[in-house]
Amino acid sequence: MATLREIRTRISSVKSTQQITKAMKMVASAKLRRAQENILATRPYAKKLQSVVGHLIARVENSDHILLKNRPIEKILLVIVTADRGLCGAFNANIVRQAVTHIESYTDKEVSLFVVGKKGFEFFSRRNFTIFNKKINFFNHLAFHDVLEIVSSLIESYSTGQFDQIEILYNEFRSAVRQDVVLEQFLPFVPDEEMKQSASKVDYLYEPGKEEILRLIIPKQLNIQIWKVLLESNAAEQGARMTAMESATDNAEEMISQLTLHYNRARQSAITKEISEIVGGAEALKEK
Numbered sequence: 001m002a003t004l005r006e007i008r009t010r011i012s013s014v015k016s017t018q019q020i021t022k023a024m025k026m027v028a029s030a031k032l033r034r035a036q037e038n039i040l041a042t043r044p045y046a047k048k049l050q051s052v053v054g055h056l057i058a059r060v061e062n063s064d065h066i067l068l069k070n071r072p073i074e075k076i077l078l079v080i081v082t083a084d085r086g087l088c089g090a091f092n093a094n095i096v097r098q099a100v101t102h103i104e105s106y107t108d109k110e111v112s113l114f115v116v117g118k119k120g121f122e123f124f125s126r127r128n129f130t131i132f133n134k135k136i137n138f139f140n141h142l143a144f145h146d147v148l149e150i151v152s153s154l155i156e157s158y159s160t161g162q163f164d165q166i167e168i169l170y171n172e173f174r175s176a177v178r179q180d181v182v183l184e185q186f187l188p189f190v191p192d193e194e195m196k197q198s199a200s201k202v203d204y205l206y207e208p209g210k211e212e213i214l215r216l217i218i219p220k221q222l223n224i225q226i227w228k229v230l231l232e233s234n235a236a237e238q239g240a241r242m243t244a245m246e247s248a249t250d251n252a253e254e255m256i257s258q259l260t261l262h263y264n265r266a267r268q269s270a271i272t273k274e275i276s277e278i279v280g281g282a283e284a285l286k287e288k
Contacts, residue, residue, distance in 0.1 A: 004263065004267060007262060008263065010259055011260060014255050014259065017252055021245045021249045021252060022249050024241065025241075025249060028242035029242050031238045032176065038231050039235060042227065045224070046224045046228055049221055053214075056206075056210055056217065066159050067187055067188060068218075071164050071188075072164065074110065074164055075111075075112070077112050077132060077163040077166045078166075078167050078169060079116060079154070080113055081117055081120070081169065082095050082117030082118075082120030082121075082233075083237045084117055084136060087241060087244060087245070088237050089241070089244035091179060091237055096124075098169060099113075099120075102169065113130065113131050114131075114132050115133075116135045118136040135149065144223075144227060151226050154186065154226075155219065166187040167185055167186060168185075168229055169181065170184075170232065171236040171237070171240075172232050172236065173232045173235035173239060184225075186225065187222075
C-alpha cells in the first residue's frame with residue numbers, strides 16, 4: 001500500500017501535468033483560430049482560380065500541356081502530410097495507417113513517398129518504404145514559400161517522367177473534434193465536376209490566348225491546391241491537439257480526485273490507528 005508521502009507526490013505530479021496540458025490546450029486553441037482565419041482568407045481566391053481553370057480546360061481542345069496529359073501508370077508518388085509534433089491524438093496514426101493501406105493496394109506498381117511532416121518521416125524512414133523527398137519542421141512557421149518548394153519538386157518529378165501519377169493524402173479539417181483523411185490526385189491535373197459545370201455558365205475574352213494562359217495558370221492552381229492542403233492539415237492538427245489536451249486535462253482532474261480520496265482514506269486510517277495505539281497504551285498503564 002502506498003504511503004501518504006507517495007500519494008502526495010503523485011498528486012503533485014498529476015497537478016503539474018494538468019497545468020501543462022491545460023496550457024497546451026490554450027496554445028492549440030489560439031493556433032486553431034489563426035489556422036481557420038487563413039483557410040477562410042484563402043477560399044475565395046482558390047474558388048475563383050478554380051473556376052477560371054475549369055473554363056480554360058473546357059475550351060482548350062487537344063491541349064499538349066504536359067501536366068494535363070495522362071500516361072500509363074507504372075510509378076506513383078504519394079505525398080503524405082502529417083504533423084511535425086505529436087500529442088495530437090490519432091491525427092498522425094490515422095494518416096499513417098491509411099497511407100500504408102493505400103500503398104499496399106498498389107500490388108503491381110512502384111510507389112515512392114514525399115513525406116511532409118516530421119512524424120510521417122520518422123515512421124516511414126524506419127521501415128521498408130522508398131522516400132523520394134521530405135519537408136519537415138516548418139509547420140510552426142508555415143509560409144507560402146514552403147508551398148513553392150514542394151510544388152516545384154512535384155512538377156519537376158512529373159514533367160521529367162520520374163512518376164506517372166502524383167497523389168496527396170492528408171487530414172481535412174472539419175471541426176475541432178473531426179478530421180477526415182482525404183486522398184486527392186495532384187498530377188496529371190484533372191478538373192473536378194464543379195469546375196466542369198462552372199465552365200458552361202459564362203465565357204471570357206482571352207488575351208494573349210487560351211493555351212498561353214493555361215500554361216501560366218495551372219502551376220498557380222497547383223500552388224493554391226497544396227497551400228490549401230497544408231492549411232487544412234495544420235488546422236486539423238491544432239483541432240486534434242486541442243481536443244486531446246482537453247481530454248488529458250479532464251482525465252488528470254479525475255485522477256486527482258481519486259488520489260485525493262485515496263489520500264484522505266489512508267490519512268484517516270493512519271489517524272485511527274494512532275488513536276487506537278494511544279488508547280491501548282493508556283489501558284495498559286491502568287492495568288499496572
